[in-house]
Ligand code: SAH
């Protein structure tokens with residue numbers, strides 16, 4: 001009988017991708033993914049350590065899962081509980097002590113060894129395996145091929161880890177040193193994803209634009225560099241037939257090089273939306289954060305990007321209440337937000353993380369001040385987001401339909417600018433790019449009416465859409 005694997009994913013898109021790859025790694029052992037935790041033989045929590053709240057969630061979830069294990073055991077069935085991801089990496093052995101229900105703990109760089117770990121556990125080779133190495137060879141050299149089951153909008157990890165050591169951040173410790181996958185591996189994975197139905201691929205990396213992967217040798221009288229940057233990689237991927245949209249995330253302002261900016265100018269498949277976290281608008285705070293750029297560097301960069309691609313919209317991450325942040329510093333952040341104008345942005349209260357330099361700074365900001373600043377920032381960003389969305393009313397946008405909406409008959413897709421778009425359309429249109437006339441805008445979404453099915457000259461679905469919705 002096939003065994004059932006349930007994976008719950010927390011944190012960033014890299015974790016989402018890793019969960020897919022863990023399932024790939026376990027498929028040869030007969031594990032198939034399930035959405036129903038009660039029927040699982042193996043439960044994995046793929047965890048996030050970025051802020052305190054994110055880490056705490058893991059222990060409460062383990063508490064909820066414990067009865068499931070005991071009930072199964074009473075029925076003579078063994079349920080394994082594995083903790084993966086960044087909390088696993090950060091806490092290692094400690095997790096086994098704190099949560100005895102846990103059978104194995106493994107980090108983001110060792111999940112290719114899952115089959116071996118599971119075989120050992122099932123053979124009764126002790127409970128409590130821990131594997132939080134940073135192996136010298138990459139997991140990508142050991143994982144089976146992508147199962148190509150990600151649907152129309154797929155993720156592809158091209159870069160891992162981080163060498164930037166921003167003073168607030170755990171990622172360099174949980175994900176390890178920066179590493180770029182070779183170009184040919186990425187191209188074949190992208191081709192498989194497209195063959196499996198992907199129209200859009202988002203390249204992932206903790207520092208994705210620091211990508212510097214080994215490329216194939218180029219037969220040319222002038223020796224071409226064997227190391228490819230992200231711009232060159234994107235241009236090559238754009239040549240794949242059937243791939244319509246490219247995105248990448250997350251970028252660091254310091255790694256936005258001229259070639260990447262030029263790719264935004266030249267490559268229509270590269271979508272006009274960029275997540276470019278700045279964290280703060282105050283040079284004092286940026287320096288204490290070890291970001292190594294000023295607020296004006298960021299303003300200039302945004303100017304260059306918009307010169308290259310005038311319809312580019314931006315998103316960012318912000319931290320409020322970083323140690324030592326004064327009202328003046330926070331006012332600088334609001335000024336930067338006003339100057340740039342975001343299509344959306346994420347903002348967080350600073351959360352001291354064990355082992356990071358900023359957690360030792362004495363001048364921590366009181367919780368009430370953090371709350372006040374977060375509210376003010378989110379109000380400003382929310383207003384910008386609504387204005388950006390309202391600017392699309394009356395426009396005809398290409399929308400990649402991804403999933404059913406909340407109400408029957410509704411589907412949800414994404415505009416080129418990452419906006420959620422709700423339309424009435426038949427479910428079989430999921431996985432297609434269609435044209436939509438935008439009729440309404442809200443804070444977090446757009447609503448519109450389907451015009452026609454685009455990009456698929458061979459499709460008979462378009463005429464069906466006219467019949468079903470009456471839209472023309
Ligand atoms: N690699 C990305 C982001 C990684 S984490 C980058 O360089 O921007 C995602 C976001 O979480 C960060 O951009 C930051 O805004 C936030 N974050 C990271 N550590 C945090 C902390 N200790 N407290 C609050 N927010 C944090």
Ligand code: SF4
Nearest residue numbers: 162164165166169171
């Ligand atoms: Fe964390 Fe900074 Fe690296 Fe981003 S660049 S992952 S914020 S250390």
Ligand code: F3S
Nearest residue numbers: 011012048049050086
């Ligand atoms: Fe969280 Fe790890 Fe991603 S800490 S944000 S899951 S890299």
